[in-house]
Amino acid sequence: MQTTLERPLSDKLFLDDFHVGQRFRSGAHAIDESQIKAFAGAFDPQPFHLDEDAAKGTLFAGLAASGWHTAAITMRLLVDGGAPIAGGIVGAGGEIAWPKPTRPGDILQVESEVLEVTPSRSRPDRGMVTMRCETFNQRGETLQVLTAKLVVPRRPT
C-alpha cells in the first residue's frame, strides 16, 4: 500500500498506540480565490462561493469557501501527516460544524485531539478512535470542528 511504503510502519499508529488526550498537528494549506471558485464550480455553485460582488449582499458578506471545501482540505492535511494512523484514515462518520467561513488568503492547519479509544467487541483486529479535529487559520480563528469516528487497526500480534 502506498501509505505504508511512504513511511516506515513504525511511524504509523495502531489502536494500541492511541490514548485519550493525545494531540497531533498538521502541516498548513493556503487557500486562494481560484481554489475556492474551482471547488464551488464543481460541487457547490452558489453565488457566495463563486462571485465576490454577489457574495457581498449575502449572509457571508464576501467570498467564502464551501464548507465541504474546508472539510476536503482538512482531510488532505490529516492524510499528509496530521493523523498518522496505520491503515490510513477511514472515517465512519462524525459531527461537523463551521463556526466561521474560510476566506481567500486563509492558511489552514488542523489540530487534533483523541477523545476516545474503543476496541471493537465483535472484531478483535480493530477499534474506533474518536478524534476532535479543529481547523483554524493564521489568525487562530476556528473555521471547522470535526469530531470524527475513525476505524483503526490493532497492532498485528
Next chain:
Amino acid sequence: MQTTLERPLSDKLFLDDFHVGQRFRSGAHAIDESQIKAFAGAFDPQPFHLDEDAAKGTLFAGLAASGWHTAAITMRLLVDGGAPIAGGIVGAGGEIAWPKPTRPGDILQVESEVLEVTPSRSRPDRGMVTMRCETFNQRGETLQVLTAKLVVPRRPT
C-alpha cells in the same frame, strides 16, 4: 444573486414555507473511476481511493470514493434543486455518516426530509431548518446520511 435569477423567487422556500415531514428529492449524479481518483488525488490521496489493486487488500475491498467526495456530490445535488431554499443552502453544521462506500458506477441521488423548523429568537429575519439528507445509489443502498442544520431566511414582509 445568481440563484434567484435562475428561478423565480416564488419557487424557492422561505422558513415560513417549511414544515416537519416535508420531503425533497434531487436529480441524479453518476460517479466513475476517474472522478473518484481526481477528487482523491486532490483531497484524500489514500490507496483505497486511488488504486483498484491496492484497494483490494484494504477495509474497502475495492476502489471506493472518499467520503468527502460523496458529501461534495450530495451538496451539488442539493444545490441543483434537491433543496430549493431561498437565499441558498447555508449549513451551520451537522452530523454525517457513511454506512457504505460509494463505488465507481454508482448513480447517486439525495432524498431529504425536514426534521425541525426553528425560528431564531435573536434574529427575526431567519431561522434554522434541520434536514436529514440521505444519499443513496441505484440499488437503494444508503451511502451517506447527513443531518444538516441550515440557515433559512424568513419571507420578507
